[in-house]
Amino acid sequence: MDSLPLHAQLLKAIDFAARKHVNQRRKDAAKTPYINHPIGVAGILTEEGKVFDIQTLQAAVLHDTLEDTDTTRDELVQEFGEEVARIVMECTDDKTLPKQERKSLQVKNAPKKSLKAKHVKLADKLYNLRDLQRTSPEGWSPQRVSEYFEWAKAVVDGLRGSNAYLEHELDEVFKAGPNKSDRVEESQQNYLS
Ligand SMILES: Nc1nc2c(ncn2[C@@H]2O[C@H](COP(=O)(O)OP(=O)(O)O)[C@@H](OP(=O)(O)OP(=O)(O)O)[C@H]2O)c(=O)[nH]1
């Protein structure tokens, strides 16, 4: 594994995640393939966070495999080594817990995460919040979207001090709030009328 060039190590993670998420879709009306999300999270890390560490990028691509597919920790250790497996574990919620408890544990545990896991978590939240600004998942009320923003802000506050670029982008998202796309549409309508 370590003998592969870095770009091949990253491709291996992308291929692994794509096969694991193959039958999953995002919750948007267009049913976007789920894999767009982990790849986008890794893209945010390089293009906006200036994070180029290979283990962090592999973990970003793999970050939802333990939580949302049949992937095991051992499999990640075998394929990608202990450090990548550890970062993915740090980004994984215990789905056997009730949802409210999972959500409060994310807030409570955010400051205790390793720097690499904090980077992945910041990029994950940034992707999901922008996705919410773009369109609501099917069945989500405006109140549920606002609550997600409020909760995500509490998690992000616990991750601060780890990447100024990502934190700045998140501040912009929080400043605009959940209805950004509505306002853009309105202003475009005004402009056209
Ligand atoms: N905004 C948005 N999110 C979607 C969409 N499709 C799937 N998701 C996923 O849904 C999760 C947020 O929804 P919730 O109802 O709060 O959480 P849950 O799925 O864990 O119960 C995120 O999980 P996560 O990545 O594990 O992150 P986290 O929010 O749990 O930290 C996000 O990736 C979509 O179309 N838009």
Ligand SMILES: [Mn+2]
């Ligand atoms: Mn995610």
